[in-house]
Amino acid sequence: MADAISSAPQAGGRPNVDGPVQRPDLGNDPVRLTPVDLSPYADGNCGIPWCLSFSASAPGPHVVLNALMHGNELSGAIVLHRLLQHGLRPRRGRLSFCFANVTACQRFDPTNPTSSRFVDEDLNRVWSPLQLDGRSHSLELDRARQLRPLYESADLLLDLHSMQQDSPPLILSGPAARGSALAESVGLPAWIVADTGHVTGRRLIDYARFAGPGGTAAAILAECGQHWLPETVAVANAITGRFLLAAGCVDIDDLPEPPPPPAAQTRIAVTHAITAQSDAFEFVQPYIGMERIARARTIIAHDDGQPVLTPYDDCVLVMPGREVRFGQTAVRLGRIVR
Ligand SMILES: [Zn+2]
DSSP: OTTTTTTSOOTTSSOOOSSSOBOOSSTTOOBOOOOOOOGGGTTOSSSSTTEEEEEOSEEEEEEEEEEOSSTTOOHHHHHHHHHHHHTOOOSEEEEEEEETTHHHHTTOOTTSGGGGSOSSSOGGGBOSHHHHTSSOOOHHHHHHHHHHHHHHTOSEEEEEEEESSOOOOEEEOOSSHHHHHHHHHHOOSSEEEEOOOBTTBBOGGGSHHHHSTTOOOEEEEEEEEETTOHHHHHHHHHHHHHHHHHHTSSOGGGSSSOOOOOOOOEEEEEEEEEEOSSSOEEESSOOOSOEEEOSTTOEEEEETTEEEEOOSSSEEEEOOOSSOOTTSEEEEEEEEOO
16 A cells, blocks of 8 residues: 555645755655654753643643654644643643653654654553553654653543644544543544554553543544644644643633634544554555545455455544554444534
8 A cells, every 4th residue: 555645745745944855764754844852841840851841820620732652753842832832721630741752753854754653662552551551662662652641641632643644633532431532622623433452452542541431531642644744733732732722721812823623523432443463464445544435345455465445334444554564453334423
């Protein structure tokens, strides 16, 4: 699927806001964003490096904005940096800004931009007690243990991500109803996807505090667009603004600019996560995500020569991967709920 978006606009087709377009070695995606200088935040202010936390005197929830869970997903860090430069502080409760995997991001190379997703392992696959309380060590596991107290005290968390494909933005609300409710309260973007994560490990939004039975804390993961496009920063900025207002920790005049109005949202319930059984996983068409496949038993891919079929009519393809390898989530399949 290396040519999956080869028909998408390339260099010169979109505004270049951050200098010359670089050509990466994977997928021919133009890199039009530059990592921000995060060095002012290295020491943090709450005992955790790269984390800043501010409290208001008025009561309210602990709201956490999380960026760089994946080191190559630059847009969230750009938005948080902008809000910090703006001097944003909570009017109610506590507001934390977290740059999760800065070490990976510091290795960002625009000629090989995918390689800085993580250093040792995916930081967004370690959020189970088995791993966090285990004896293993990796750069990401140790960082997760460092971040854990911050997340343990969060009431509302927005985890800002981006995607390989230039897909429509969406929120992954996780398995808990309170995640879907939080996504609906934010009102952007147009797609809300309720899913149960990956077989390869637990995401932060699946962490017990946010998804366990009987809890009240909620977390959502925003996939804001393609990793390195300026439009993705705009989407991340809009979702973050609406999230902060929905959380009630700031007023609209506190933001650098008012966020856009809410959109009509459609909710997808993921029914299947297709995990590649080989390195020879190929989609039959250059899907980018949120395609609706009308008929059941339509072939959407071949995995080591075996057809991958849609299980029901009107099946939505969520976040099809590119260059899918054995054991990776190739695509999720979902039904429209609303
Ligand atoms: Zn990500």
